[in-house]
Amino acid sequence: MTDWENWLRSAAKRPSDHETSKRDRTEREIRDALANYEPLRGKPYRVYAKGSYVNNTNVRLNFDVDIAVEYYGYFYYDLDFELKGQDKSVVGIVDSEDPYTREEFKADINAALQHAFGRNAISEGDIAYRVRENRTTLPADVVPCWEYRRYDAINICHVGSRVYPTSGGYKDNYPAIQLQNGRAKTRATNRRYKRMVRALKKLQTVLAEADLIDHEIPSYLVECIVYNVPNAEFNHSTYLADMKSVLAFVFNGTLSGGGSPDWHEVHELRYLFRGSDWDRTAVHALSDAAWEYIGFE
Incomplete structure (x- = not known):
């Protein structure tokens, strides 16, 4: 275990x-x-x-x-x-x-x-x-x-x-604006935002190596999807509770009819999925596989 x-x-x-x-x-x-x-x-x-x-x-x-x-x-x-x-x-x-x-x-x-x-x-x-x-x-x-x-x-x-x-x-x-916004969200979540980004990147590598997802989504896309998770979903008493909230938000948001069309890239000057090449279904598959792998209910 x-x-x-x-x-x-x-x-x-x-x-x-x-x-x-x-x-x-x-x-x-x-x-x-x-x-x-x-x-x-x-x-x-x-x-x-x-x-x-x-x-x-x-x-x-x-x-x-x-x-x-x-x-x-x-x-x-x-x-x-x-x-x-x-x-x-x-x-x-x-x-x-x-x-x-x-x-x-x-x-x-x-x-x-x-x-x-x-x-x-x-x-x-x-x-x-x-x-x-x-x-x-x-x-x-x-x-x-x-x-x-x-x-x-x-x-x-x-x-x-x-x-x-x-x-x-x-x-x-917009690298300077991306840096500025990422730092602001890190402060607002008591550093949990970037910690959850790093943890999810590592987790998806494990899932890919176990053939539980077809491929790893790009590093920047992981950063973006976690950036769109509301600040209130971070800073629980445990990292496990934070990850559960992150995965639930991403899973629900990337369902057909979910809220992901309104998500932005970290610099907030471009929508994440509207008119872009980012694969919403791959993000949904990642959140689903990660949820099951950890054993959340």
């Missing part, structure tokens, strides 16, 4: 100090590789960690670091809501004269990483350059991106980043 209270408390723990120091060293080495590459010197870009590590929702021994390299010599934008259909001048946007292309920025990042770590240590994916781990650092996905602004009204602008996959199209994200 599994002692689920102790299991959840262990699964909910943050990465060890050793893992955290390797994460910091990984980010520092990538930052140095870019700074030391002559064609990038003087270019307006910023480097920052994003994803589960920086949001403190990664499970132990989840060796992945996402590093954004964001160009801000110009920015991409959308005029939405009150401003839809209006001219960009209404919010003071003028055409950029910066000649530095997206292709050039990507190529310079790739060259900088190969120069610092070796050609064989770098592989190119659809949105990121993968840097192989070594003894002192973690593997990293280095993501070229560009500043993005969404204007909802004259005085309402949400600043994020835009990624252009090699396969075409683009994806907009």
